[in-house]
Amino acid sequence: MSTAEVFMHVSLTPELEARVKAKVESGSYNNASEVIREALRFMDAHEEWVQEVKIALLRKQIQVGVEQLENLRLLNLMKRETVWDK
Numbered sequence: 001m002s003t004a005e006v007f008m009h010v011s012l013t014p015e016l017e018a019r020v021k022a023k024v025e026s027g028s029y030n031n032a033s034e035v036i037r038e039a040l041r042f043m044d045a046h047e048e049w050v051q052e053v054k055i056a057l058l059r060k061q062i063q064v065g066v067e068q069l070e071n072l073r074l075l076n077l078m079k080r081e082t083v084w085d086k
Helices: 014-025 032-085
Strands: none
Touching: 014 032
16 A cells, blocks of 8 residues: 555445445456546546536526426416406
8 A cells, every 4th residue: 555545434325335346346446445436537537527417407497497487477468368358
């Protein structure tokens, strides 16, 4: 172990623990630490892209909400016109 390495204990859900174990058992990684290090490197490399995807999804949800609000306003306007026509 190099002097730069520090031991850290991390709690994982049973599902995440099973995924880490499966990666090690597949032979892709020598141990759980390698899996976690690789996952963190991947996360760092793709963090900006993930944020862009999240923002795009939020914009889409906002647009859906705006369209629903506009449809509701139109429906209310149509109801008022129907009342005035009687």
